[in-house]
Amino acid sequence: MRLHRLDITAFGPFGGSQSVDFDELSAAGLFLLHGPTGAGKTSVLDAVCYALYGAVPGARQSGQGLALRSDHAALGTRTEIRLELTVAGRRLEVTRQPPWERPKKRGSGTTLDKAQSWLREYDAATGTWKDLSRSHQEIGEEITQLLGMSREQFCQVVLLPQGDFARFLRADAEARGRLLGRLFDTHRFAEVEKRLAERRRAAEAEVREGDAALLADAHRMQQAADGAMELPELTPGEPGLADAVLTAAAVARSSAREELTVAHCRLATAESAQAAAERALGDVRELARLQRRFAEARERAGVLQERAGGHREAQARMERARKAEAVAPALELRDAADAEHRRAAIARDRAGALLPDTFADAGAAGLAAAARRAAEELGGLESARRAEQRLAELVEERAGLDRQERADEDVLEEAGAWLAGWEATRAGLQSRIDTAQEAATRAEQLSVQREPAAKRLKAARLRDQLAGDTDTAADRARRAQEEALTAKAHWLEVKERRLNGIAAELAAQLTAGEPCAVCGATEHPAPARKDAGHVDREVEEQALAAYQTAEERQAEQERRLGVVREALAAATAEAGDTPTGQLADDVTELEREFAQARREASALHPAHEELRRAEQEQERRAMARRQAEVRSAARVGHRDQLDRERAALEGELAEARGVLDSVAARSAQLERQVALLTDAADSARAAEDSAQRLKDADARLADAAFRAGFDTPQAAAEALLDDTAHRELQRRLDAWQSEEAAVRAVLVEADTAAAAQRPSADLAAAEQAAAEAGRRLRDTASARDAAARRCTELDRLSARATQGVRRLAPLRTHYDRVARLAALTAGTSADNERKMRLESYVLAARLEQVAAAATVRLRRMSSGRYTLVHSDDRAGRGRSGLGLHVVDAWTGRERDTATLSGGETFFASLALALGLADVVTDEAGGVRLDTLFIDEGFGSLDDQTLDEVLDVLDSLRERDRSVGIVSHVADLRRRIHAQLEVVKGRSGSTLRQRGGG
DSSP: OEEEEEEEEEETTEEEEEEEEHHHHGGGSEEEEEOSTTSSHHHHHHHHHHHHHSSOOGGGGGGOGGGGBOTTSOTTOOOEEEEEEEETTEEEEEEEEOOEEEEOSSSSSEEEEOOEEEEEEEETTTTEEEEEEOOHHHHHHHHHHHHTOOHHHHHHHTEEOTTHHHHHHHOOHHHHHHHHHHHHTOHHHHHHHHHHHHHHHHHHHHHHHHHHHHHHHHHHHHHHTTTOSOOOOOOTTOTTHHHHHHHHHHHHHHHHHHHHHHHHHHHHHHHHHHHHHHHHHHHHHHHHHHHHHHHHHHHHHHHHHHTHHHHHHHHHHHHHHHHHTTTHHHHHHHHHHHHHHHHHHHHHHHHHHTSOGGGSSOOHHHHHHHHHHHHHHHHTTHHHHHHHHHHHHHHHHHHHHHHHHHHHHHHHHHHHHHHHTHHHHHHHHHHHHHHHHHHHHHHHHHHHHHHHHHHHHHHHHHHHHHHHHHHHHHHHHHHHHHHHHHHHHHHHHHHHHHHHTHHHHHHTTOOTTSOOTTTOOSOOSSOOOOOTTOOOHHHHHHHHHHHHHHHHHHHHHHHHHHHHHHHHHHHHHHHTTSOHHHHHHHHHHHHHHHHHHHHHHTTHHHHHHHHHHHHHHHHHHHHHHHHHHHHHHHHHHHHHHHHHHHHHHHHHHHHHHTTSSOHHHHHHHHHHHHHHHHHHHHHHHHHHHHHHHHHHHHHHHHHHHHHHTOSSHHHHHHHOOOHHHHHHHHHHHHHHHHHHHHHHHHHTOHHHHHHHHSOOOOHHHHHHHHHHHHHHHHHHHHHHHHHHHHHHHHHHHHHHHHHHHHHHHHHHHHHHHHHHHHHHHHTOSTTOTTOOOHHHHHHHHHHHHHHHHHHHHHHHHTTTOEEEEEEOOOOTTSOOSOEEEEEETTTTEEEEGGGSOHHHHHHHHHHHHHHHHHHHHHHTTSOOOOEEEEESOGGGOOHHHHHHHHHHHHHGGGGTOEEEEEOOOHHHHHHOOOEEEEEOOTTOOEEEEEOOO
């Protein structure tokens, strides 16, 4: 990588535009970047880093974004960094513009513009620049890929920072590891350690899980063995667990099988005893049953003897019932005839009671003749009934004409009265419509005025509020400015006091026999002493930090004041100078007028609807009046015709009515008389017929009773049994016969009679003996089953434990291998004698390369005296691998780098930085670093050492490198002719370049 040109605008201390021609400066190989303290030497390096990576070095990360902008820049000038360089054979141009607050194009105040980036490449064939990208991310990835280094590596290798490598020399192993880890990107080895540790934990968890399952099976086997299995105290992961479990399981299985054999023998004995007890119990039960059967039969025979008289009476009752069954049909026929005759007599008497007394003695024939005469008279009134019905229709039609005439008269009267006031009604409704229309127009006009008035009132209220906020913000900005001025004055005072006592601070670093960093003398007869008011660097830095904080607060308060003033100006422009109260009154009056106009305008639609309904009503009433007039004219002729037809019908019906009011009444009277006479005639004939049938039934019944052997029909009726009584009596007779046969059969059985002659059976004793034998059998069977289950469960659990041991064997082997490897890479293994982690081992190899590369230059800088060597000895109780020692050729002894003097520390750290640059460059893929910067530290060297250091730096040109030295040492200005001077001024810093010619 070679830098060609750098353009800076409004960046850091540079208020205007500055350019650096690195091609001219690099022509001599060495060039000097110098200037007074705080002028901006480091800002030039920050600009290079920001152009490449979009960020400044890590120690100055607080200067990102808006803070990169120069305080001396004009308001309209944007911060910009443009860098032209060659890397990997490609000539590129990178332009960066950080975010900035620019003045608004319209109005007052500022607005924030986002950051922008450009990447271009020079095309040698056409001699033009070609755009590659404007994406921050793409440009960053492209630069990082081409350089092969991250921003941290670039800042450590190309921009060799002041003090960093001196601290690296004195740092402990952990600090060196952090720096080298960032530079050489060894996190992948740390990831390997982490992955191995994770795999060790995972394998350990699997082994412990398998051991826990094996122990669980062992405890289950112990429970299955009912405490007979002894299990040693073991925990998951402990060696010998599998063998102990399998041994205990084998012993438990052997004991369980012995118990099962004994249980089988006991079960066979119990089964034989139980079978004998069951046979004896069966014999006793049979004897008891036969004895009980014989005794019950004797008791039943005695009961039958006692009930013999009742049995003979039941047989006689059944015999009489069988004889009465021959008379039953005649009895049923006579009862039916008697019931029919009584019903017919009742109906005859009821029908005769409805007739006049003149028909009391008339028989069935006389009643029938009277009914025929009344029916003939009813038939002659049919035409008179039709005439009377027509007369009723005429009367109803005539009444309907009268009602319609009255209704039409009411319609004509009402329509005439309503239509007389129609014109006045229409005029009133039209007036309401016009008034509502005017109110709607006025409401539209007021609505247009409401929104501007409301906005103006809102702006006036905001104006009043911002007026107070402006005074408060102005007061805060004034106080912040006073605090900033006070803090600045305090810082300048502290700085001046420290400069006055700087001699005492330098004297505190003097060591007897060591050269002075200022004069080079090795004797210090009268070093300066610190007085009571001495100020050190820490106090000065605290005062500076306080001043910078106060300046930031002042800038923030001024920015807030500008924002409030801008908002106040905008609110005042919109609201004007009118008081807020007056604007509020105007808005209230406008709203009141608008609401009133809206209320009046809301009557427009109802008025239109009412006018439409009134017009429809006018048309309806006019039509109704015309229709009523037409109907009235048509009714005159129809009414006369109805009157003539009515008079003719009334003359015809006068004769047919007789003494009744109407023909219908006369017809109804005759119809009722015909029905009564007919019903009475039918009832009389039915009564006469039923009386004859009853007489015939009595004769048949008397004959049947005599033939069946009964003296009277009544005696036969009493001997009859109904179905229920007959079935019950037959059941009693059958039960007697069955019981008698059964008792006789039992008493003649040979075995039953023989059993009755034997002593009484002792059933309780036999049952108790059988129960005891059954209990012993159940106990032995349960013991046998328990032993069998124990054997089965132990076999199953043993098989599962054996499978678990086989499955755990490769897991345990894998765990042992991974655990050994993880402990080895983590530095905790006994095999790792130096307790060196894998990442530390890789970093140690890199540090050994760096030490070898640095030694080549350190020998020249120290005239062959010093050599840097890498040490992998353990530091105290910590881990080894990142030690760094220096070998002094004058003494031949190896010592710690912290024992070097100030000047020795500088050129040793410089050699280390250059060596690190070479190693990191090779690590990055061999990218050439043609431009390097070394920041400060040369003031601690004497003339001879300075010449040797410059010779070493000058030798870098052998690799076509150019080295820029950043320093304010005056002697370097005489030794190095190519210079870039940073000139500090009140309006910002500027750059002054001088070539090496």
